[in-house]
Amino acid sequence: AQSVAQPEDQVNVAEGNPLTVKCTYSVSGNPYLFWYVQYPNRGLQFLLKYITGDNLVKGSYGFEAEFNKSQTSFHLKKPSALVSDSALYFCAVRDLNAGNNRKLIWGLGTSLAVNP
């Protein structure tokens, strides 16, 4: 079965330090991978995606993610964390069993806390 896992419920980092939010996936074909961020009581905002091409994808707000096919991972990274990065982060993969329907399979989310 296709799935997405975010192994950490919460990540704590100090401001200015690099951050990593982990995501692993399991799909039967080439994955379309996405990261979204959610601030409290708000909708989700698109950060970045991997469809094909370079394994290092750059996105909004200084975030980037590295696609690693051998490890089936798509970890979200930022070189220097800001307090304002504190939010809930979701990883998602396109449901390849849905044919042309654009359905996503979502991770459960990782709460990022950046401490001043």
Next chain:
Amino acid sequence: DGGITQSPKYLFRKEGQNVTLSCEQNLNHDAMYWYRQDPGQGLRLIYYSQIVNDFQKGDIAEGYSVSREKKESFPLTVTSAQKNPTAFYLCASSTLPLTGWGAFFGQGTRLTVV
């Protein structure tokens, strides 16, 4: 500005009532989605629509209904058959082509049963 508008932001429902959540987009997107978000459970797909006058059930459609009479609008009705409707509801939309696919989300509606 283009975007997705959900209304109301907060909604209170009495037991046994149907309520309708509004979702409007001016992005000219073909596909629209409704998700339910509960703490610790991530996002769960309720219904989605690829084109006008067509929609499909998601993973948790029971107790919900939708319509897609216009490209811009995808309202969700939470019926009295939904036994645990208290949640945060998110509407999203996306466009073609598939390789450019990514969803844009509204700000959400928090529904509480009182």
